[in-house]
């Protein structure tokens with residue numbers, strides 16, 4: 001499928017390689033001591049450490065969440081207010097170290113740390129996966145989970 005144009009899942013952002021994303025994710029994991037807090041089942045601690053940077057983690061109860069998102073999304077990042085919104089059960093499961101919930105939280109943090117903004121792009125070139133905000137955020141989350149010792153079968157970071 002070489003000639004098939006890449007279908008963006010998210011918005012088009014400046015391209016990043018997996019190596020660049022991986023370095024950023026590993027730095028975040030290290031600086032915020034994610035491994036230590038995972039062991040303590042206190043991932044809420046590193047999330048709280050984001051607040052001095054003006055970053056808000058907005059935890060919503062299930063009723064609010066369904067009302068605002070129609071249950072269509074598992075998490076949300078607003079680049080204008082630097083707010084990550086999460087449903088309560090995802091937040092609590094992530095804090096306790098649940099892999100799938102952590103993936104959702106780290107995906108949203110990926111959008112934040114990688115500086116994703118809604119840009120109005122006009123380009124004659126077709127987008128590539130490296131410019132896809134969703135691919136970048138997923139890659140960020142995968143690397144973080146890898147640093148925490150979770151095995152993800154789709155990962156192949158032999159070159160890092």
Ligand SMILES: [Zn+2]
Pocket residue numbers: 010107111133134137
């Ligand atoms: Zn996303």
